Amino acid sequence: MPRAHDTPAGPNPEVRDVHVEVLSDAWYTLRRATFQHRQADGTWIEEQREAYDRGNGVAALLRDPERGTVLLVRQYRLPAHLNDHPDGMLLEVPAGLIDDGEDAEEALRREIEEEVGHRVDDLTLVHRLYMSPGAVTEHLSLFSGTYGHRTWIGAGGGADDEDEDIDVVEVPLADTRAMVADGRICDAKTVLLLQHAWLDEVEQPPGPDR
Numbered sequence: 001m002p003r004a005h006d007t008p009a010g011p012n013p014e015v016r017d018v019h020v021e022v023l024s025d026a027w028y029t030l031r032r033a034t035f036q037h038r039q040a041d042g043t044w045i046e047e048q049r050e051a052y053d054r055g056n057g058v059a060a061l062l063r064d065p066e067r068g069t070v071l072l073v074r075q076y077r078l079p080a081h082l083n084d085h086p087d088g089m090l091l092e093v094p095a096g097l098i099d100d101g102e103d104a105e106e107a108l109r110r111e112i113e114e115e116v117g118h119r120v121d122d123l124t125l126v127h128r129l130y131m132s133p134g135a136v137t138e139h140l141s142l143f144s145g146t147y148g149h150r151t152w153i154g155a156g157g158g159a160d161d162e163d164e165d166i167d168v169v170e171v172p173l174a175d176t177r178a179m180v181a182d183g184r185i186c187d188a189k190t191v192l193l194l195q196h197a198w199l200d201e202v203e204q205p206p207g208p209d210r
Helices: 078-082 104-116 173-181 188-203
Strands: 003-007 015-024 029-038 044-053 057-064 069-076 089-092 095-097 123-130 139-146 167-172
Touching (some): 057 104, 069 173, 069 188, 104 139, 123 188, 139 188, 167 173, 173 188
Parallel strands (some): 057 139
Antiparallel strands (some): 003 015, 015 029, 029 044, 057 069, 057 095, 123 139
């Protein structure tokens, strides 16, 4: 049976009497909320929404500035495969969820070591975004960083205890525009971070070799 509780509506005066039921708590948590929402004419109506809670996430675009490459991963994504992606194998930036007791940077460094086998120190927060606010509670902290032969510590490929099967893929940054344009890269967080990298390249002041 669903578990139910009331939760404060918070500082929004247009929302009141929020009542939450837990519909599923298997892999992550699916909740259904019933609440009163004030309309533009001042009347209150009852609405019902469902929200999927999988925690908050982190992701990073890692660049090798000397070689002009970026480090991506390829892995199977069932939801994408179920919704029109031909094989579910998506090219993405390294990413993962924040575990209890971790902050965003700690979680990201752990995920980078597990997925691509690099120990990265210089991480810069680019965005903190809600990626699908109509259905998922998660916000995603997006970072940029650098990698190279000095940061390499292992093969990567994912955590053994999580049954991950991840391919590490190095791509020239210059090639990623075409890969986004033709759909070879179609993951939202990856496209956002690549666009940030493209803009960063454009905004760099001319050097002596330019």
